[in-house]
Amino acid sequence: MGRVAVTDGMDEKAIEMITDNGHDVVVKHYTEEELLSGVLADFDAVVVRSATKLTRDVINSSVNKETGLKFIGRAGVGVDNIDIEAATENSIVVCNTPRASTKSVVEMTIAHLLASCRNITTADRRLRDGVWAKKELVGTELSGKSLGLIGYGRIAQGVGNIAKALGMDLHAYDPYVPKEIAKRNNCKLHNDVDSIFRMCTHVSIHCNLTEETYHLVNSSRINLMPGVGDDGIHCGNHLVNCARGGIIDETAALEAIKSGQLSSLALDVFEIEPATSNPLFDNENFHGTPHIGAATKEAQARIGIEMASLVIETLNGNKPKTSLN
Numbered sequence: 112m113g114r115v116a117v118t119d120g121m122d123e124k125a126i127e128m129i130t131d132n133g134h135d136v137v138v139k140h141y142t143e144e145e146l147l148s149g150v151l152a153d154f155d156a157v158v159v160r161s162a163t164k165l166t167r168d169v170i171n172s173s174v175n176k177e178t179g180l181k182f183i184g185r186a187g188v189g190v191d192n193i194d195i196e197a198a199t200e201n202s203i204v205v206c207n208t209p210r211a212s213t214k215s216v217v218e219m220t221i222a223h224l225l226a227s228c229r230n231i232t233t234a235d236r237r238l239r240d241g242v243w244a245k246k247e248l249v250g251t252e253l254s255g256k257s258l259g260l261i262g263y264g265r266i267a268q269g270v271g272n273i274a275k276a277l278g279m280d281l282h283a284y285d286p287y288v289p290k291e292i293a294k295r296n297n298c299k300l301h302n303d304v305d306s307i308f309r310m311c312t313h314v315s316i317h318c319n320l321t322e323e324t325y326h327l328v329n330s331s332r333i334n335l336m337p338g339v340g341d342d343g344i345h346c347g348n349h350l351v352n353c354a355r356g357g358i359i360d361e362t363a364a365l366e367a368i369k370s371g372q373l374s375s376l377a378l379d380v381f382e383i384e385p386a387t388s389n390p391l392f393d394n395e396n397f398h399g400t401p402h403i404g405a406a407t408k409e410a411q412a413r414i415g416i417e418m419a420s421l422v423i424e425t426l427n428g429n430k431p432k433t434s435l436n
């Protein structure tokens with residue numbers, strides 16, 4: 112029988128799957144101090160989402176000679192909250208569920224793109240304030256504009272396919288993706304990030320947060336954006352990030368909104384999370400959501416089942432087929 116800590120919540124059916132296989136599950140969020148004091152050394156496996164930070168120090172405190180973690184599961188995609196190198200040094204297997212939330216994040220990104228160009232959140236606020244802003248809230252179409260995708264993995268490709276159906280031209284920057292994939296999807300793959308910003312009035316972020324991508328979207332790149340669509344319409348420039356906070360420099364983006372270079376900024380992810388206060392919140396041309404791209408019933412069910420199977424496999428003494436280390 113194994114002991115499993117679930118620190119950021121998990122679908123109930125997934126928890127049942129693990130307990131039905133004879134393992135103990137403790138669902139509890141631990142503070143940084145508790146994690147550093149070695150609370151996870153009492154468990155064989157831990158399942159986290161993004162709120163629990165498994166740093167090198169936390170991981171080193173989670174193992175000892177007889178007992179301790181053997182498995183870290185990231186119920187989701189991004190593993191920037193887990194020190195994989197430290198886990199590997201301690202013979203801890205790390206797994207995530209990279210495909211399970213793709214459809215949900217794709218739909219969230221499209222929702223933000225549409226909300227940006229049709230002033231949905233401003234219109235809703237006006238309506239609630241008793242203002243019938245029919246004349247003021249003239250939007251622009253996505254059709255006839257260029258969409259730049261920074262990162263061209265599964266989510267970006269899904270976003271691109273829908274954007275294409277809406278009549279957008281696709282551009283992408285991703286040094287790790289084969290050209291054939293982009294070609295097949297009628298997407299122009301660029302060799303440098305700047306040319307995406309030069310060509311596109313709409314840019315959506317789909318890469319991981321790394322040292323290389325930190326503040327990749329900065330004021331000089333935002334200033335390259337054309338503001339005029341391929342169809343000649345002055346649609347302004349629009350940025351969306353449903354990937355990871357920190358890839359867009361929020362201060363630079365706010366300045367660009369104030370100067371008019373950026374017409375909208377839509378974020379599901381923030382440099383500091385939870386984002387309960389942020390200078391962006393006072394600006395009407397910003398709208399946001401609290402990191403809920405993967406928060407659908409369908410995605411959470413898929414993530415849970417996939418993660419529960421990985422946990423069970425490991426506790427049964429097998430190495431999961433799809434580990435990250």
Ligand code: MLT
Nearest residue numbers: 160161186187188189405
């Ligand atoms: C992910 O990386 O899976 C998503 O950002 C969702 C999350 O972290 O909760």
